[in-house]
Amino acid sequence: MTRHFNFCAGPAALPQAVLERARDELLDYRGRGLSVMEMSHRSPEFVAIAEQAESDLRELLAIPDNYRVIFTQGGATMQFAAVPYNLLGLGGSANFLHTGIWGKKAIAEARHLFGAAPVVASSEANGHRAVPCQADIALADDAAYLHYTANETIGGLEFDYVPRGVRPDGSEVPLVCDMSSSLLSGPLDVSPFGVIYAGAQKNIGPAGLTLAIVRDDLLDRGCAGMPSLMGYKAQAEAGSMVNTPATYSWYLAGLVFQWLKHDIGGLAAMDALNNRKAEKLYAAIDGGGLYSNPIATANRSRMNVPFVLDDDRLDEPFLKEAEQAGLLNLKGHRSVGGMRASLYNAVPEAAVDALVHFMADFERRKG
Numbered sequence: 099m100t101r102h103f104n105f106c107a108g109p110a111a112l113p114q115a116v117l118e119r120a121r122d123e124l125l126d127y128r129g130r131g132l133s134v135m136e137m138s139h140r141s142p143e144f145v146a147i148a149e150q151a152e153s154d155l156r157e158l159l160a161i162p163d164n165y166r167v168i169f170t171q172g173g174a175t176m177q178f179a180a181v182p183y184n185l186l187g188l189g190g191s192a193n194f195l196h197t198g199i200w201g202k203k204a205i206a207e208a209r210h211l212f213g214a215a216p217v218v219a220s221s222e223a224n225g226h227r228a229v230p231c232q233a234d235i236a237l238a239d240d241a242a243y244l245h246y247t248a249n250e251t252i253g254g255l256e257f258d259y260v261p262r263g264v265r266p267d268g269s270e271v272p273l274v275c276d277m278s279s280s281l282l283s284g285p286l287d288v289s290p291f292g293v294i295y296a297g298a299q300k301n302i303g304p305a306g307l308t309l310a311i312v313r314d315d316l317l318d319r320g321c322a323g324m325p326s327l328m329g330y331k332a333q334a335e336a337g338s339m340v341n342t343p344a345t346y347s348w349y350l351a352g353l354v355f356q357w358l359k360h361d362i363g364g365l366a367a368m369d370a371l372n373n374r375k376a377e378k379l380y381a382a383i384d385g386g387g388l389y390s391n392p393i394a395t396a397n398r399s400r401m402n403v404p405f406v407l408d409d410d411r412l413d414e415p416f417l418k419e420a421e422q423a424g425l426l427n428l429k430g431h432r433s434v435g436g437m438r439a440s441l442y443n444a445v446p447e448a449a450v451d452a453l454v455h456f457m458a459d460f461e462r463r464k465g
Contacts, residue, residue, distance in 0.1 A: 103449035106427035107251050107402060108279070108299040111444040115361055116353045134349045139342055144349075148337070151352030158358055158365055161288050161311060166334035168310040169351075171344050174200075174278045174297035176328070177308065178207035181245065181274055181293060183324035184331075185316060186212060190242030193271070195261060196220040197229055198250030199433060200276060208245075218244070226253050228394035237265045242319075243272040243292060249280040249399050251300075252431040254391070254438065256280065256399040260290050272316060279401045281309070282358065283443060284369030292316050293330075300401070301443045303351035306344040358443070368443055375441045375450045376400040382454040388412075388461040406436035412464055413437075423456050425449075 104111040127134050130143060137144045152167050161167065170176075181204075182192050192208045192215045194201060208215035216238045219230035237244060244263030249256040263271040272292025281296040288294065288311060298307035310330065317331040326332060332340055362368050380398060383389045383405045391398065391405045407413060416437070420428050430436040439453060 100424075102424035102426050103445070103452055104426050105439040105441070105445065105449070105453070107431070107438060107440040108297070109305045110300050110440060110442045112304065112350070113354065113357045113361070113444045116350065116357050116444075119353055120350060135346045137345065139339055139345050144345060147349050147352055148339075148343075151348060151355060154352065154355035154359060155309075158282065158355060159286055159288055159311075164314045165288060166312050166314065166317070166330070167338075168312060168330060168333045169338040169343060169348050170308050170310060170327075170333060171306065173305070173308055174276055174295060175203070175207075177276070177295040177310065178204040179211060180310075180324075180328040180330070181243075181295070182208045182212055182215075183328050184312075184320045185243050185272065185274070185293070187319045187321040188242070190240045191216060191238055193218045193237050193241040193244045193263065195230060195235065195244070195246035196222060197247060197255050197257075198226045198253040199431075200250055200252070200278070201245075201247040204245060204247070204276065216241075221255065225392070226250065226255050227392050227397075229255060229257050229397050232259065232261060235261060235263070237263055237271065239266055241265050241271050243274050245274040245276070247276040249277070249401055251279040251402050251440075252404075252434060252438075254393055254399040254402045254404040255397050256401070258396045260287075262290075272313070279399075279440075279442075282365065282368070283372050283401060285365045298347060298351055300440075301354075303354050304347050307347035307351055309351075354444075362443075371447065372400050372441065372443070375445070375447055376403065378447075378450050378454055379403050379439060379441065382457050386458070386461050388464070389457065401442055402438060402440050404430055404434065404436055404438045406430075410435070415464065416460060419460065420453075420456060423452070425453055425456055428453075 194205045194217050196217045205215055218237050219235040263273055274293040277294050278297040279300045282301040292313050294311040296309050299305040312330045320329055383391050389405045428437050430438040
């Protein structure tokens with residue numbers, strides 16, 4: 099069996115140790131004679147899996163007791179609707195920072211459902227190459243919350259600070275963040291946030307699962323007419339089992355949490371490893387003459403590194419030769435082109451070393 103280096107933006111690489119453990123438990127989970135995929139979500143065995151996963155996640159992120167953890171479905175895209183449904187029941191408007199494609203989609207969904215959704219600061223004028231600064235954020239008088247995307251997976255633009263949402267009268271609103279491609283990449287102070295959500299298929303586990311971390315005081319702000327499965331309060335009260343959850347994805351996420359704790363040594367160690375990987379790749383991009391990255395240095399994403407070749411006629415040979423070298427899924431998103439290497443937690447440092455070596459060799463031969 100040959101496993102190549104996978105730089106896909108999602109569904110993304112999973113830790114080999116996690117895949118091996120899942121393989122070993124696939125047909126017979128701990129002597130039960132069946133797979134986790136075949137278990138009732140109400141069984142004692144699966145309830146124990148679910149509870150352990152939440153406990154490990156809370157430990158990794160040091161989640162305060164006044165936050166609920168919800169394991170739900172629908173991807174982060176469903177949260178574009180779930181967030182306004184859950185937070186606009188008392189009135190007001192959803193306010194947004196716009197820094198790329200995923201933020202734009204969240205804005206569009208809020209406007210589709212609720213009409214007004216003011217963009218209170220944007221990086222659109224600079225081509226989404228640098229995030230707005232705090233001084234540029236001007237909330238509407240009726241702002242109910244401020245939403246932003248911590249890391250734009252497609253554009254490779256990452257916030258280097260945690261914004262604050264302050265109305266003109268000086269009052270502060272809850273902060274909502276889409277952390278789909280950055281959650282668990284390093285330590286995080288959860289306390290400034292009202293809601294954090296993330297699709298699993300980057301650093302958490304396989305596609306099919308979404309995490310939402312919701313502060314208790316926001317559970318009673320839901321709209322009366324929202325779809326019941328989207329309700330944070332209902333999901334929190336039911337232990338994320340209002341309906342049948344994505345049991346196998348939940349189980350695999352739990353294995354990833356244990357891998358982070360025991361194999362990696364926690365999020366501080368993961369943070370240091372992710373810094374090294376990103377520094378190596380950006381040095382390779384900046385150090386030669388063939389490659390470039392357009393993002394302001396302070397806002398360069400550690401997780402998603404887009405780059406272009408100075409002659410786009412070399413794009414196809416680059417991708418073909420990279421795949422032959424075992425470097426997979428480096429093609430940039432169709433909306434921006436070029437290349438993109440996603441360096442999620444499960445992408446080993448050896449993968450980055452191999453990519454950097456290939457890039458240097460390709461430039462030597464083609465540049």
